[in-house]
Amino acid sequence: xxxxxxxxxxxxxxxxxxxxxxxxxxxxxxxxxxxxxxxxxxxxxxxxxxxxxxxxxxxxxxxxxxxxxxxxxxxxxxxxxxxxxxxxxxxxxxxxxxxxx
Amino acid sequence: xxxxxxxxxxxxxxxxxxxxxxxxxxxxxxxxxxxxxxxxxxxxxxxxxxxxxxxxxxxxxxxxxxxxxxxxxxxxxxxxxxxxxxxxxxxxxxxxxxxxxxxxxxxxxxxxxxxxxxxxxxxxxxxxxxxxxxxxxxxxxxxxxxxxxxxxxxxxxxxxxxxxxxxxxxxxxxxxxxxxxxxxxxxxxxxxxxxxxxxxxxxxxxxxxxxxxxxxxxxxxxxxxxxxxxxxxxxxxxxxxxxxxxxxxxxxxxxxxxxxxxxxxxxxxxxxxxxxxxxxxxxxxxxxxxxxxxxxxxxxxxxxxxxxxxxxxxxxxxxxxxxxxxxxxxxxxxxxxxxxxxxxxxxxxxxxxxxxxxxxxxxxxxx
Numbered sequence: 381x382x383x384x385x386x387x388x389x390x391x392x393x394x395x396x397x398x399x400x401x402x403x404x405x406x407x408x409x410x411x412x413x414x415x416x417x418x419x420x421x422x423x424x425x426x427x428x429x430x431x432x433x434x435x436x437x438x439x440x441x442x443x444x445x446x447x448x449x450x451x452x453x454x455x456x457x458x459x460x461x462x463x464x465x466x467x468x469x470x471x472x473x474x475x476x477x478x479x480x481x
Numbered sequence: 482x483x484x485x486x487x488x489x490x491x492x493x494x495x496x497x498x499x500x501x502x503x504x505x506x507x508x509x510x511x512x513x514x515x516x517x518x519x520x521x522x523x524x525x526x527x528x529x530x531x532x533x534x535x536x537x538x539x540x541x542x543x544x545x546x547x548x549x550x551x552x553x554x555x556x557x558x559x560x561x562x563x564x565x566x567x568x569x570x571x572x573x574x575x576x577x578x579x580x581x582x583x584x585x586x587x588x589x590x591x592x593x594x595x596x597x598x599x600x601x602x603x604x605x606x607x608x609x610x611x612x613x614x615x616x617x618x619x620x621x622x623x624x625x626x627x628x629x630x631x632x633x634x635x636x637x638x639x640x641x642x643x644x645x646x647x648x649x650x651x652x653x654x655x656x657x658x659x660x661x662x663x664x665x666x667x668x669x670x671x672x673x674x675x676x677x678x679x680x681x682x683x684x685x686x687x688x689x690x691x692x693x694x695x696x697x698x699x700x701x702x703x704x705x706x707x708x709x710x711x712x713x714x715x716x717x718x719x720x721x722x723x724x725x726x727x728x729x730x731x732x733x734x735x736x737x738x739x740x741x742x743x744x745x746x747x748x749x750x751x752x753x754x755x756x757x758x759x760x761x762x763x764x765x766x767x768x769x770x771x772x773x774x775x776x777x778x779x780x781x782x783x784x785x786x787x788x789x790x791x792x793x794x795x796x797x798x799x800x801x802x803x804x805x806x807x808x809x810x811x812x813x814x815x816x817x818x819x820x821x822x823x824x825x826x827x828x829x830x831x832x833x834x835x836x837x838x839x840x841x842x843x844x845x846x847x848x
Contacts, residue, residue, distance in 0.1 A: 391634075394657075394666060399486055401662050405753040411632035414658040415666065418648075436653035437599060437622045437674065454641040466809040474554050474814065 382448050386421045389450035390433055392443030417441050418450055482672075489668050497782055500671045500678035502595050505783040515784055517791070521727075523684040524591055528731055531587060532692045538618050539576030540586045541692050545700035545844070546571055550814035551807075551827075555834045565710065565837035567830050569811075570697050572847035573819050577614035577650070579607035580693060580823075580847040584681060584720065587689040589615035592677035598622055599676035603667040603781060605629060605640045606763045606822070612679050613650035621677075623652035624670055628663050630656065631757045639763055659757045664781060682780040682787050687724045694728020697844050698737075708735045709842040711833060713826040716741035716796070717769035719777055719789035725846050726792035738794045742829035743770035745798040761801050765822040770796075799828040807831055819848040 382388065395413040419433030419441060431445045498504065503523055508516040535541040548567045556564030572580035585608065592600050599622030602612045609625040616623035625647045630636040644654045655670065657663050671678055680686060701709045712729065714722040726739045744766040749756040751768040760766070777785040807828040808821045826845045834843050
């Protein structure tokens with residue numbers, strides 16, 4: 381049970397495919413327009429339920445509860461070894477080859 | 482109130498007028514033209530006042546830095562006697578980390594002055610952090626609307642990072658999946674809250690950049706004794722180039738060549754759910770640059786104050802790999818980690834410098 385007032389992330393469909401603008405590319409036209417927003421839960425609920433939240437500016441938004449205390453877990457992907465090549469090109473062009481040092 | 486897509490879009494003009502406090506109709510002359518300079522005098526700000534508002538709020542007076550090693554590298558690939566001195570205006574040192582703070586500063590100042598309780602901006606990049614930061618200074622509420630995820634919920638890390646920054650500054654962040662109907666949600670929020678539309682394309686969004694053009698002239702004279710020969714602006718919606726060029730024109734009578742530079746994203750559709758995560762750049766690219774140069778009024782205000790065709794001398798493109806290459810060069814040769822978006826113009830400048838003589842000056846106007 382997630383308690384009232386908990387800080388949560390909700391997700392909702394704001395336009396179904398048939399309600400969307402009519403000048404969209406095919407891949408976009410067939411999917412709904414989705415919205416994610418965070419807020420304080422207005423009543424006790426479980427993840428996956430339809431809920432209402434009060435956002436930071438005091439607006440009420442409704443949607444599916446998907447996360448409690450939502451965290452930033454983003455990253456910048458795998459290391460690209462090409463970057464080392466760039467560094468080698470730059471430094472050898474400017475300072476000369478130092479392969480033997 | 483009916484909030485269907487068609488109904489909200491039909492109320493667009495009224496919502497915009499209420500949310501920027503500008504009556505655009507008084508500037509219309511006929512079906513083809515309008516009074517551009519009249520629009521740009523909204524709020525009756527002088528450039529001196531703009532600089533004061535900015536310096537009081539953590540914006541402006543950023544250093545102009547010479548990239549001596551990158552210049553030396555460019556000269557290796559130039560004809561003898563060619564390879565201009567390359568300088569960068571280190572705009573990342575503004576509060577919130579980009580030149581966009583200049584644009585946000587005047588919008589937030591104006592919103593506060595006009596008595597709005599909050600500001601809203603539709604932006605996935607640095608401008609969101611800039612508005613959130615400036616709103617925090619003025620005690621304004623703030624909502625940032627981002628296009629952030631594809632329909633599978635896969636987000637672009639740079640946009641998610643910008644959401645984190647906006648929330649750190651106390652803003653509410655509304656995130657959407659791919660699609661131009663972001664504008665629809667933006668209008669719904671403006672109507673629901675009555676907040677100020679901190680659009681990038683109001684006169685305030687452009688005036689704030691004029692200080693950048695003026696500063697880089699002053700900086701260049703101080704450091705080199707000369708006005709720059711060429712200034713390269715990363716170009717997307719056109720406001721950066723327009724404001725910089727206007728600031729330059731207000732500061733020197735010498736001809737400064739204004740170059741617009743964009744990342745070439747040919748083949749990737751801006752509104753395509755599948756293409757969204759194939760773009761490594763959220764701005765500074767041809768997906769904004771080309772449509773906005775052709776039709777500036779496609780923006781979120783009735784008449785965009787960003788009109789790059791009035792000021793641009795030449796428009797060049799670079800590819801994503803070239804920008805990453807120069808981002809790496811700035812980092813390992815100059816010890817300055819910036820970008821990548823702002824390095825679009827640095828990548829262009831590396832090539833353009835080779836067309837100019839060694840004693841000439843080329844300025845990359847933001848990082």
